[in-house]
Amino acid sequence: MRMNFETAKDRFFGRMLRTLTLLLVMVSADTVWAEAGHPLTIAEVSKEEALRLGARMYREGILPSGEPLEAIYRGDIPVTGKAFTCISCHLRSGLGSIEGRVFTPPTNGDILFRPQKSLYKGVEIASMPPRRAAYTDDSLADAIRGGLDPSGRTLNEVMPRYMFTDEDMKFLVLYLKSLSTGFSPGFSDGTLRLATIVSEDVRPEERDAMLVPLQSFVALKNRQAKVYESQPRKARMALPSMESTYLKLTLSLWELKGRPETWRAQLEEYYRREPVFAIAGGITASHWQPIHQFSEDNQVPCVFPVTDLPVVSESDWYTLYLSKGYYQEGEGAARYLNNEEALLNGRAVVQIVRASGKGSALASGFEQSWRDLGRKAPVTLLLEEEKQLTKELLEQVMDRENPAALVLWDDSRALPALDALTAGKNRPAMVIISSGYLGEDLWRINEEVREFTYITYPFRLPQEEAPYLPYVDPSMRNMKLKDDELKIVRKTYSIIQVLSRALTDMRGNYYRDNFLDVIGMMPDLPVPLYERLSFGPGQRYASKGCYIVQLSKGPRPELIKKSGWIVY
Template sequence: MMLWKNKNNHYLWMHTLCALAVFFWACAALAGEEPIGVVGFSQQEALMLGEKIYRKGILPSGEPVTAIVKGDIPVDGTMFSCESCHMRSGIGSFEGGVLTTATNGANLYKAQFNFRDLTPDEIRKLPRYMLSQYLAPPRRPPYTDESLAVSLRLGIDPTGRELHSVMPRYLLDDREMKILVHYLKSLSAELSPGVTDTTIRFATIITDDVSAEEVDAAMAPLEKYILGRKKREKSIETRAKNYGIFGMTMDLSYRRISLSRWELKGSPDTWRKQLEEHYRREPVFALLGGITNGEWKPIHEFSEENRIPCIFPITDFPVISKSDWYTLYFSKGYYQEGEAVARHLGMTINLPHDKTVVQIYYNTREGRAFSSGFSETWQGLARQLPVNRILQAGEKLPPDFLRGLADKKNPPVVLLWLGPEAFPALETIAASANRPEMIYLSSSLLHENLEKLPEQSRGFTYITYPYALPRVKTLALNPSTAKGPQTTIDRRIPAKRYSTGVILTDALMMMGTDFYRDRFLEVIDMLQDKPQPYTDYERLSFGPGQRYAAKGCYIVQLTPGASPELVKKSEWVIH
């Protein structure tokens, strides 16, 4: 039986089908179901799959993308992912003399001219020699989905020009290509939250276990930095007049900075909810600094899950991760000192494999951080795990305990992750012929007691020192009254905040008008090293995906006498 007998019936039937399709789509939307968007996947599913292709070189099937390099050599696309050159933000980079252009949709689907769009007033102020460049045809027409697919597969842009040979050609079928193109259209499509035409908003986090004195030390440099930036606004107003189009371009990237204080109270278990409420009330571009006496983990996880950068919090307990992206720390904290001892023993001294290593530490957050840093690194060097002697709260190390560990034929190496309470045991063992071969202590746990290390034990005692070595002969006991460089081991809050301001200035300048959170972290990754006097560490080093800027720790010994000097026993970074 025919469903229609004439043209009018045919049109009626087609209209009915369209109406039913719209009706069912609307029902699905009202029911909270997202309509199928891209080759059978929802919009969100396609974005996730496209991100995996872009960042990891992994297809929806779970197989790696195949990339062609040097004309005809197939390679595993995981080694040549889009992100590795065009960056996570898609804004591109410049490295080794090769300019990697932007691949985010906002740039791809827009014609590329020699200049940005100018206002009539800006055009009138253009120098005559630049006017012809402004009026020139586009260097590249906008991409379409079809021309973008040709570019990715064959390396040909919309003008017919062949792309640089370093650009791989990717073997993607139509379905995979549509997923990737869908992702590129969404990549850095809108400026990140916390940015307006005039202001970029930051927040700093303070937990309620931090003393008022340390809060002031952390906040004062940041507030001074923001005030200084505000005072320079008048000079910015005259830039366009003095520098024409170049000054105007600089003005487009300038933003005032606002800094909110997010205070977290109570148990860390409640911090997540507090952070979400703070962010709901005031979305910020990034978290700047912050300070806690506890672990940063709840804040770290909040940043990761919400993709909010957090740069240089002051914490001795950062999250140790090789893959997380959004939190950039000064160092690995106490963990890094344990790591340095493992490298010193295993790589500098090359301790015999049959030598016993004993760790002694309290069952506290601090003790576990030192111990983990050593044990995990030591095991990574193919060494046997150390013997651990864990002290409970209130338990004291007996003065003759170390003597009981010693073996005349094969004396052990002992890591005393304790503070000055270890001194009586050191004095006892120093007077004995039967003692450990080497003992390691942490200057971070000794604090101002560093130079009080029993003199008779200094010849066999080594100390971790995570900052730059002092440039003066005598250690300053009281950093608040000492003249000259601060050399005692404390949290060095003002110095760290000064470093934060220096890095923030460089990052904002390099970002231009690309106010995307991922781009913010990328430009920090591209910064040159910051040596002294920009930091109290030996240097801060940056690189793609590197999330611990101070990568070293000295091993030192003390000279004899009442005013000892530090003697370097290792390089800053122990390889």
């Protein structure tokens, strides 16, 4: 490698040159903005706007001028923008992280401006902020630009050295001062307040399948806290990871009435009366969108609502879903079909979509993935709400398009037409349908149709699922749960797993962003229903898998895998 032959002098001049270029870039950016009369100094913008611009520096790596930020990493590697945002190491909450042997200390206001002794309640712990004096605005600028802490220690070179002007630095410091200072609403007196949401359109059995296990988890947690509380002080361990054992929880039920358009106002009213820390679970029969937007706008985390109609977004932060629901089945179908080159052979793909929330979620997942895979848009036919997919209509479309594959996003109303396909001369080699949309009717697919019908199935196969209910209130054991109710209980188990682990991992730092950060750092959890729930910083859909299956022959068919859990 060329680098090896570089002399120290070369490196020095190289670095000088890069620094100079960066400075020139910054100077010219300044001039351009000054000429355009753009407010660049912090004095010219409102405090709110200054905080927004500071947050953007911290989270997105963009300077107030709109330019990406620049830094030197590990001594002499110039880096820029998105790859080296502060959140990628210090996390969104600013509370830092431990990865392997690298400890990234907190950069939130509460900790930076206080002297640190590496102590927690009198106990010395390695994973605490390093021993140092309190930061001031100036010494913080020195640390971020020059890598020197207020006690004169040189920071590890994993911490990049950022090239900020004095003015840019003011925005960032203002933001750091506000970051995770004073716990989020919903925590006080050792109690964390949670809510769960149920809308009127949900059947009582389904509502209980979520509510009962969740409530019994909260009751159990509170009983434990009581036991710990009653122990003499000395017996309690002074470790951050033990903080959650004393934590008490409340769980309010927010019931939504009427049409989804009216939910937002109801949610705001509930929230005004009780600003909870987070929403745990929740269940509705319609789209989660109004609740998603409420969470986003009020910065209230929501963990694993039971919904197959989530908002699919790359950038939203506050709602963490179990999966993309119907959308994900659509994606799975597209990826599976994409591998069938011999079958496709340049022929058309026809997509028939029921005009409904479910139909359009399935279709958007399919179309988006299909496009991402570089394919031509499918021929799409929309079935209006009252319209039936008749045998004649289906045959007409097949004769006209002679497609390689038919993707059919409809419920059981489509099954009779599918039967007719068996005899038709232009039968496509493959029909793909959704198990979610068909529900229990999936098992009614006729034997002759099974052979060419492929089904998207975003869960572990029933015959491979452990028969027991891992977390159920004893009172539920006697309830006769139908398949879809059992699914809800199993989803609720995942909510409880993640919630209880997050409470521990927060280590007594009751900030909402910390709650979401620690979930992002969690190892994969073993849960029922999904082959894997995996997390990652910023990821918002925990289960990424979907099987493609077929029904076996015979009167009591089983599902047979035609793909892996993740369809590539």
